[in-house]
Amino acid sequence: MSGSIPMSRVGYDKIRAELDQMENVEMPLITENIAAARAEGDLSENAEYHAQRENQGMLQAKINLFRDKLARASIVDMSKLPKDEVAFGATVLVKDLDFDDEESFTLVGAGEEDYDTGKILCTSPIGEGLIGKKVGDQVKIAVPKGMLKFEVLKIQYEGL
DSSP, rough: OOOOOOOOHHHHHHHHHHHIIIIIIIHHHHHHHHHHHHHOOOTOOOHHHHHHHHHHHHHHHHHHHHHHHTTTTTEEOGGOOHHHSOOEEEEEEEEETTTTTEEEEEEEEETBBGGGEEEEEETTTHHHHHOOOTTOEEEEEEETEEEEEEEEEEETTTTT
16 A cells, blocks of 8 residues: 555544554453463364454454554644645535535544544545535535535634
């Protein structure tokens, strides 16, 4: 993987804390469970041993993913972003031109996304389609289910 991953300090710290939890709590626990299962004897028919080895592999893959995100993190300085157009950290109120309803999206970085509350990655198709737009702009965004058409109604930044 290449390219930087934009994120806020909060998102970076959240991923760092999750990584610490996985490396220092969860992985040692799995290692202990493997040792206990190994002590039970014949490994060829030991389902607990094989399950713990599988858990270890999945956890290691997640650890590697988080390490990669942190290594490529680019902490965004919110004070240097334009306030009159959509950028990282903006909450954007848009009108869906096909359904004539309003939606709100907050463009966040890795570790802060929460799709249930409208916090979407700034690197997602919708996030990338909105970046740089101003109030009144209309935008067409290609997504896996087709084409979305929005009009930007309002741009707001936290604390402003």
